[in-house]
Amino acid sequence: MIERDELERYLNSLLNISKFKDYAPNGLQVEGRKFIHKIVAGVTACQALLDAAVEQGADAILVHHGYFWRGDNPVVRGMHQRRLATLLKHELSLFAYHLPLDAHPELGNNAQLAKRLGLTSEAALNEQGVGNVGVLAEPISLEAFGLQVEQALQRKPLLVAGGDHLVRRIAWCTGGAQTYIQEASGFGVDAYLSGEISEHTTHSARENQLHYIAAGHHATERYGIQALGEHLALQFGVECKFVEIDNPA
Structure with missing residues (x-):
């Protein structure tokens, strides 16, 4: 188990996020429950990954492609509303690291x-x-x-x-x-x-x-997030499972 904010501090330091000018915020994008026992990792925080995290009883989601990209429409409706509603309803934290993970x-x-x-x-x-x-x-x-x-x-x-x-x-x-x-x-x-x-x-x-x-x-881009999840599992003793959501792109 690890405390949510401690995990964010560790990841932000490990991946040296202050070095990068990125297209989206790196770090904790959506705040969930305070303590984390299980993490589901994936390439992109799509609805299918969120649903898998809920089904598997995860406390947090760790991805390469998160939300709030530069130029995105800030209105919360449709797909964006459904994704955020899933995270907030189930108190799931969303951690996303783009260029720092690259x-x-x-x-x-x-x-x-x-x-x-x-x-x-x-x-x-x-x-x-x-x-x-x-x-x-x-x-x-x-x-x-x-x-x-x-x-x-x-x-x-x-x-x-x-x-x-x-x-x-x-x-x-x-x-x-x-x-x-x-x-x-x-x-x-x-x-x-x-x-x-x-x-x-x-x-x-x-x-x-x-x-x-x-x-x-x-x-x-499947392999960095897997390596990061395996590192966290060894470092903190938390369960971290990679979920593959196939994408032909």
Whole structure:
């Protein structure tokens, strides 16, 4: 068991949230009961995850994608009302960590993705430390690397060839970070991997002569929140269960 505010202080410090200029608040977004025995973790605080937390008797929910994003309509009605009503009715605390969870060097989404794909990080992709630049154990073709990604994430990636070269140096950033492809190109990498793809991403890859791998926003961001939950379970002796809510995006 851990006291709610103690958990927030620990997480805020562990993930160094003051370092980041983010698109949503990091930390305790919705206040629930004071003491926490059980946490349900997931990628996004969707209604399905909230319902699973209620069903499993959780005291708190821990996610990567929470609420109150910049530019959101502040009116509480429809989907937003139902989500908040569920949390408040059942006194569930909602903890959400976005960029800080992407960037953590051990528990973060990018670190955990690298671990699964056998990537060694040499540098950060940007000044906030979100994303990495590194190398594969040995040069391989784009198609062979795509197969490794598919096997590791259980999802077939979309591959855009930027030439016929092998993949050795690579940059990666989980989630919706396709716009970082120009930064990746500046490092002289052979390939860039992220979660999503936009129309212009294909042209950027081809014209900068680097391969692009779109491995799925959800698929690339499942692992940081799991690692964080496992860390909390060991640190505080609380039960923390990851609930997978499938998302093809």
